[in-house]
Amino acid sequence: MPPYLPSPRNSLENSSSRTSCGHQTNAQFKNAKNSSGQLSLLESKSQLRLSLLPTTTTITMSSAAQRLSQVISALNGGFEVAQKAPPAYVAPEATTEKLDYADLPFIDLALARTPEGRKALAQVLVDAMHTHGFFYVVNHGYTPEQTAHIFSIANETFDTVPEAEKEAYRGKNETVYEGYKQREAWTIGDGVRDQIEQYSANRKVLHRAHPQALRPYLAEMQAFAKHNHMNILHPILRLMAIGLELPEESFVEQHLFDAPGESSVRFLKYHPRSVEDEQKTKQVWLKGHTDIGSITILWSQPISGLQILSPDNQWRWVRHVENALVINAGDVMTFLAGGFYPATRHRVVRPPADQLNLPRLGVFYFAMANDGLKLLPHEESPVLQRVGIKRVCKDEDAPTMHQWRSGLTAAYGRTVLVPSKSERGVEEDLIGGIVVKHYN
Ligand SMILES: O=C(O)CCC(=O)C(=O)O
Ligand SMILES: [Fe+2]
Numbered sequence: 126m127p128p129y130l131p132s133p134r135n136s137l138e139n140s141s142s143r144t145s146c147g148h149q150t151n152a153q154f155k156n157a158k159n160s161s162g163q164l165s166l167l168e169s170k171s172q173l174r175l176s177l178l179p180t181t182t183t184i185t186m187s188s189a190a191q192r193l194s195q196v197i198s199a200l201n202g203g204f205e206v207a208q209k210a211p212p213a214y215v216a217p218e219a220t221t222e223k224l225d226y227a228d229l230p231f232i233d234l235a236l237a238r239t240p241e242g243r244k245a246l247a248q249v250l251v252d253a254m255h256t257h258g259f260f261y262v263v264n265h266g267y268t269p270e271q272t273a274h275i276f277s278i279a280n281e282t283f284d285t286v287p288e289a290e291k292e293a294y295r296g297k298n299e300t301v302y303e304g305y306k307q308r309e310a311w312t313i314g315d316g317v318r319d320q321i322e323q324y325s326a327n328r329k330v331l332h333r334a335h336p337q338a339l340r341p342y343l344a345e346m347q348a349f350a351k352h353n354h355m356n357i358l359h360p361i362l363r364l365m366a367i368g369l370e371l372p373e374e375s376f377v378e379q380h381l382f383d384a385p386g387e388s389s390v391r392f393l394k395y396h397p398r399s400v401e402d403e404q405k406t407k408q409v410w411l412k413g414h415t416d417i418g419s420i421t422i423l424w425s426q427p428i429s430g431l432q433i434l435s436p437d438n439q440w441r442w443v444r445h446v447e448n449a450l451v452i453n454a455g456d457v458m459t460f461l462a463g464g465f466y467p468a469t470r471h472r473v474v475r476p477p478a479d480q481l482n483l484p485r486l487g488v489f490y491f492a493m494a495n496d497g498l499k500l501l502p503h504e505e506s507p508v509l510q511r512v513g514i515k516r517v518c519k520d521e522d523a524p525t526m527h528q529w530r531s532g533l534t535a536a537y538g539r540t541v542l543v544p545s546k547s548e549r550g551v552e553e554d555l556i557g558g559i560v561v562k563h564y565n
Contacts (some may be wrong), residue, residue: 258469464515
């Protein structure tokens with residue numbers, strides 16, 4: 126999952142020392158650098174220091190939460206009262222080109238309300254994960270109008286917010302997913318930089334400050350984050366647990382909405398690129414990768430570009446399905462499910478001829494496990510006991526969720542990739558002891 130960067134307002138960073146499994150140890154709280162001059166937060170066991178520059182106040186924990194919420198509410202322009210509809214984003218037409226599409230199965234979440242329904246869906250999910258690694262979800266609880274509203278908010282995030290404000294809300298902590306990632310932050314290849322804008326909001330949307338243009342929609346964004354987590358992620362995690370013959374809540378407990386963690390809503394806008402950039406990068410907009418978190422929820426949108434690597438080693442397009450979700454597992458699921466739900470490679474390429482020169486707007490929910498969770502396989506699973514566990518690393522070296530995401534987020538698009546010795550067309554990054562592959 127390519128990262129974007131955080132807002133400067135709240136940082137939980139690691140100090141260093143790496144293990145053989147590629148992560149850092151000795152997490153500690155550090156002061157967030159406040160280069161945008163708005164709000165910085167320093168947490169220790171006993172106190173919380175808010176510094177709304179130029180003054181700094183030290184207050185006790187008992188009043189800290191209340192003060193913090195007042196300050197953030199003020200920074201958000203009093204989100205409780207300000208609500209209005211965003212200017213409508215008119216989605217482009219889907220492509221009519223004949224593309225080589227992956228034939229992804231559908232999971233109808235309306236059927237997940239009964240134990241029998243869940244059992245049947247779990248089998249569809251297991252098959253999907255073992256063939257394509259991706260599947261569609263329908264009946265996820267949002268009407269087409271609600272979904273369109275979210276795309277309109279996403280569009281405002283890029284089209285209405287002035288550059289200076291985007292810079293102020295640019296993510297500055299490299300280990301957290303939050304705030305803007307502007308264009309050209311990453312290298313795609315042959316000196317070409319990316320043309321992807323992103324805005325990420327931790328699922329506790331109201332706990333952070335956001336640009337002025339988004340403030341009228343924060344309650345809606347908060348509801349959207351919670352809906353993704355509770356009504357889509359959790360039901361999918363229950364099916365995954367059933368598929369491994371585990372108690373239904375096994376993965377849900379590892380992905381609590383209220384536990385510290387970085388599950389977040391992310392908006393993306395891909396901007397069309399120059400002919401020269403297209404040639405140099407062989408039309409690849411976002412290199413082949415697996416997502417670093419546990420589950421990625423992509424709200425289907427009409428501009429084609431997403432391709433997944435099929436088991437026969439062919440890249441196949443993902444077809445747009447109106448008001449459906451496209452879901453895949455990331456690296457964290459590979460850890461937790463002992464390889465049973467593998468993270469599938471995917472990439473984004475230039476859209477087909479009838480969609481060239483159109484910006485490509487995306488809406489996602491990137492789910493991560495609870496930050497403190499050690500990423501160990503569920504060895505108690507009867508299924509894993511039968512089929513065997515594929516470990517990513519030795520159990521004693523397994524990272525926590527926090528260590529895993531911090532190492533990868535900080536490195537994405539900034540390290541020098543080395544061609545793989547064993548696989549053609551693959552470049553590798555060494556994040557601590559783990560080889561992270563990039564597929565061209
Ligand atoms: O834009 C897309 O369709 C996919 C983006 C993606 O794979 C990612 O952000 O991890
Ligand atoms: Fe991805």
